Amino acid sequence: MTKTTSRVFNFSAGPAALPEVVLEQIQSEMLSLPGVGSSVLEISHRSKDFDAILNDATSRIAQLTNLPDTHEVLFLQGGSALQNVMMPMNFLTEKSQTADVIVTGAWGKKTAAEVSRFGKLNIAWDGSESDYNRVPKPSELQLTPNAAYCHLTSNETIHGVKYWDLPETDNVPLLVDKSSDLFSEPIDIAKYGLIYACAQKNAGIAGVNVLILKKELLQRCDDRLPSYLDYSKHSKAGSRFNTPPTFAIYVTGLVCKWLQEEMGGLANISQFNQDKASLLYNVIDQSGGFYSGHAAQHDRSIMNVVFTLGSEDLESQFLSEATQAGMTTLKGHRSLGGIRASIYNAMPIEGVEALAQFMVDFAQKNG
Template sequence: MARVNNFSAGPAVLPEPVLAQVRDELLDWHGCGMSVMEMSHRGKEFMAIQAEAEADLRALMGIPANYKVLFLQGGASLQFSMLPLNLLPVGGKADYVLTGSWAKKAAAEAKRYGTVNIAASSAETNFNRIPVQSELKLDPAAAYVHVTGNNTIFGTEYHYTPDTGSVPLVSDASSHILSRPVDVSRYGLIYAGAQKNVGPAGLTLVIVRDDLIGHCRDGAPTMLDYAIHAENDSAYNTPPTFAIYVSGLVFKHLLAQGGLPAVERANVEKADLLYGLLDRSGFYNCPTEPASRSRMNVPFTLANAELDAPFLAEAKQAGLVQLKGHRSVGGMRASLYNAMPLAGVQALVDFMIDFERRHG
């Protein structure tokens, strides 16, 4: 079987050693005679899997003891509602920084529950940059400040941690979590859908400081209360057991590679390789401001849009798939998540050079 180089923005490529281990353990996990998919979430086997996954994630990210790790469902989009229901008091205010489509959706949902202050926005430049600290108009009375750490559609990423003073900083880290070290203590809450760098779709990670738990609004659904999930070790209902298991294998894989410092070095090398070509070429163009460029998602356009379809067709023939840009912006997009090997990026660069030679 020949595997393709999959540049999908998500669900995304997973490490081959992890997929191989999943295959080998699929019918019989460690001699117990059943698959992880068949286990009771309250049985000792799965409880051990989940506990080990949490311990490894804590080790990877250096998560302090006064933070809870929750394994939830609903995707990052459910957190757009769950967050204000838990952190935004009735009549309260929250700051949101708009850097793309997902940030806009998060802010729009928060407006259902309170007053939203747009602390900064890059909409006027079509979200091609991340606002710098001096641009943030923060409200010291806000319940929290929300940022979207990486923007998959527009290819921008925060390369600094905003200073929000005593106001809790919240980050949607869905598309760059585990791609580099992060000081978790600088944040009140971090949430992330799993389907980029963590594991299969269906799992959502929430890392939340203890003092921010227990303030859910009266009348909110029980399933949307962080305290309920914290008190029940993410097993108030049946959790996404198989996704947790696979994610736990990914955590071990990243630890074996040398942890997040080593992962970051590999991601920088991959991103530099592709951006280097884009910057040298007059045939391709990257619309994002260099200081704001994402290491995870690289959008680019061709000098002639009529060549988009041939580019995608020829790339697919070369085993390079899922390169079409988001429907809202067009062009191309290469997602370089942790599991994308350097060889895959090199194959893309070689193809792009050859395509330019033949069509430029």
Template sequence: MTRVFNFSAGPATLPEPVLRQAADEMLDWRGSGMSVMEMSHRGKEFIAIHAEAEQLLRELMGVPANYKVLFLQGGAIGENAIVPMNMLRGRSSADYIDTGEWSKKSIKEAKKYCKVNVAASSEEGGYVRVPKQDTWKLDKDAAYVHICSNETIGGVEYHWTPDTGEVPLVADMSSNFISRPIDVSRYGLIYAGTQKNVGPAGVTIVIVRDDLIGQALPITPSAFDYKIQADNDSMFNTPPTYTIYMAGLVFNWIKAQGGLNAIEANNRKKAAVLYDHLETTSFFYNPVAREDRSLMNVPFKLRDESLDDAFLKGAQARGMVQLKGHRSVGGMRASIYNAMPIEGVVALVDYMKEFEASHG
């Protein structure tokens, strides 16, 4: 069997040791005689799996004791509605920073539940940067300030944490979650789909400060009420058990690599290999402002877009897949999440050089 270098934006590549452990435990989890897929979420076996996953995540991220960690369903798109349902807390408006396609989706959904103040936007420049905070027009009466910390499609990432004062900062971290250390206490709420850096699709992780829950809108479904889920250890309804198990394996893998400091160092090294090449060629280009370039998702284009199909076909023949850019922006996109080995990025750059030499 030959594994490809999978540059998919999500569901994305997973660490091979994690996949092998999951395979080994598929039919019999640690002598239980059951697959994790078959376990009752109320049984002692799965409760232990769930508790270990939460403990590992708290340890890796340094989650303060006054924050709840929830393993929910619905994805980040679901959270676009679930966040205002839970976080308005009697207020009627929220601030949103617009940095790309995922920010726009969040804004559109939130407008069903509250007045949205788009406090800053980089749309006019083509979504190639994060607006400087001194340009933000925040509302001191807003219930929260929402950002997308990494735009998966556009490849724009915050490399700094906004200061929103007493107004809680909410972040969609789906595509750069656990890619580097952060100060969780600077945020009121963090949410992320697991299908980028954590595991298979199916779980949405929510990290929320205790004092911000318990005032959900009356229309909020019980399964999406953070307080109800927190009071039930994320088991008010049947959770996505197998994905939580896989997340725990990934957290263990990250810990074995040396934690988030080591993961960040590796991610910066990988990104530098690709961005440094893009700086040396005019055949390919990356449109994002240098200081805001994502470490996770690297969009790039050929100057001659008629060569796109040939480039993708050649990449696939060399074992590099899912490099086609999102349909809304075109071009190419290399997603180089935690589990992408540096060998994959080196192979991509080597192929880019080869392709330029033969088509330039």
């Protein structure tokens, strides 16, 4: 438990812990936004007051990511589930075209599953043989020359696997699900055609999807698409094609402000995240096999630390004792089992230190 509140250390994979100062600001502004006199929940998405909120969130994202003029920020709804459909609908416009998908875990698999409804799917690599514990080497990729696009998931949240070095795709646009690692490190936006991130991990709360899109890709969107599914319509409407998730956009703005003003930007947060992850991986590596990490060492995620213990009984005991000690939501995803500690930007170092110490003590008692 932290000293100032009775909050637990919440290791949820998402929706996940938010910075406490953000929660406090939401609380203090809930009845009346300063200078507005109404709650953010009560104002029109077409009002000047919401203009200010939307512009603030957009410009903070631009500042954090050094957004080049070639790209723009959009806020959409529908999570990655909708993106999995919108990407092929907008960019795989000819049945004869191919989309390459690199499958490094459960989220990439879902993306691949939607593609063949619209055009040809090429699985450029699939890590299922090793239970998605690594990303491919460049030489293992079977990329299609002139593919409509190439998709990957930069951080596979369930398997705890991170794509540290993006593959070279020449002129083929790279579309990336960054739901669980956007804003966790500096980013070179110019390398991407499209980035999307369901906000409920590092970028705010559930309900909004932060997109960063290369403007020239909008030329591919076909006028015959259902309007809501057409990126260019959202772009023309400045993310207000219909009523956007106003509260979620407001929270994303506050999270970005926290990143800039309290955490000192993405280079600092990246160091902070690496330090936190090292604490846990060091315990795993020095446990003499009591804990085994799922991901191969060089592809380890610093957002989701996934590991197993010798038996399911021991894992249940671990989870129950951790909960009693104020560390919750450590159970691995139902498809993989084991333990998963999600340590996004907002997880304080004290939470990770507490977990690392708990792991050492637990191994000593039960090893």
